[in-house]
Amino acid sequence: MLMNRHLVKPDDFSVEEINSVLELGMDIKKNPQNYFNKCEGKLMATLFYEPSTRTRLSFEAAMNRLGGRIIGFSDPNASSVSKGETLEDTITIVSKYVDIITMRHPVSGAANQASAVCPLPFINAGDGGNQHPTQTLTDLLTIKSLKGDLNNLTIGMCGDLKYGRTVHSLAKAMSRYSGIKFVFISPDELSMPKSVKEDIDGVEFIETSSLEDSIGNLDILYMTRIQRERFEDKNEYERLKDSYVLDMEKMDKANKDMLVLHPLPRVNEISVEVDSDPRAVYFEQAQYGMYVRMALIMKLLGID
Numbered sequence: 001m002l003m004n005r006h007l008v009k010p011d012d013f014s015v016e017e018i019n020s021v022l023e024l025g026m027d028i029k030k031n032p033q034n035y036f037n038k039c040e041g042k043l044m045a046t047l048f049y050e051p052s053t054r055t056r057l058s059f060e061a062a063m064n065r066l067g068g069r070i071i072g073f074s075d076p077n078a079s080s081v082s083k084g085e086t087l088e089d090t091i092t093i094v095s096k097y098v099d100i101i102t103m104r105h106p107v108s109g110a111a112n113q114a115s116a117v118c119p120l121p122f123i124n125a126g127d128g129g130n131q132h133p134t135q136t137l138t139d140l141l142t143i144k145s146l147k148g149d150l151n152n153l154t155i156g157m158c159g160d161l162k163y164g165r166t167v168h169s170l171a172k173a174m175s176r177y178s179g180i181k182f183v184f185i186s187p188d189e190l191s192m193p194k195s196v197k198e199d200i201d202g203v204e205f206i207e208t209s210s211l212e213d214s215i216g217n218l219d220i221l222y223m224t225r226i227q228r229e230r231f232e233d234k235n236e237y238e239r240l241k242d243s244y245v246l247d248m249e250k251m252d253k254a255n256k257d258m259l260v261l262h263p264l265p266r267v268n269e270i271s272v273e274v275d276s277d278p279r280a281v282y283f284e285q286a287q288y289g290m291y292v293r294m295a296l297i298m299k300l301l302g303i304d
């Protein structure tokens, strides 16, 4: 049962629980009209302490499509944080007003801290360079819908594997399915953290800096943005920012049924010429994100 639970990192849910969210997400996508009133009378808070377009809007679209309502902020300077209120106090107060809370925060671990005092279902919408479990649900629903299965896949993750929270969450979540192999493609400076590699224990992975050499072996290529805002040394960002650019020349080396995913926003890492290739599914992926968030909200509120 997912009612009243928190989602801070993907393994807060069992594989069966994740699959149940994905099943519901698929049904919502197929029959959206059956879900228009499911959250009537329910209120969700979206507390965004860090910029976001997709995640916040897809949560808001999700709740609105379920007939629920939203309060919140997208600029912490407009809230009492600017007066020095603690995160714990903000969560405690907001929980008196709403039925479910979703929060994005620039500090790794903030979601854990907030969920610990939250008496309502709490959703981590990204905490610093740590985790982004609802992006992972989005990725899983996209892969399951378009590939038909989450097992037996070779998944390449390319770009900023050090600071990219989406790939930390996705690696952990995918490692729980069977027949999974990972290819971690990054510059040495931005390689997958040791803690994530330890967390996917048992799953085979290769580390490389070459996208050209590995693209031909992949079922999924998950591209990521170099996370400028997390670099302490801006010169290092400048040096690494264009490490990978996926273009048609590289796509020509890929399998004809490989899928290209990206959590977005994209900067330079995928050239626009790739957008019209049928294997490029990142815009569709953003839409799956709305459906899976509808499913998640329903499950956490105990509405079926």
Ligand code: NCD
Pocket (backbone or CB within 6 Å): 054, 055, 126, 132, 135, 165, 166, 224, 225, 263, 264, 265
């Ligand atoms: C990602 C994030 O915020 O971590 N974006 C998103 O949620 N769609 C990826 C990113 O910002 O690069």
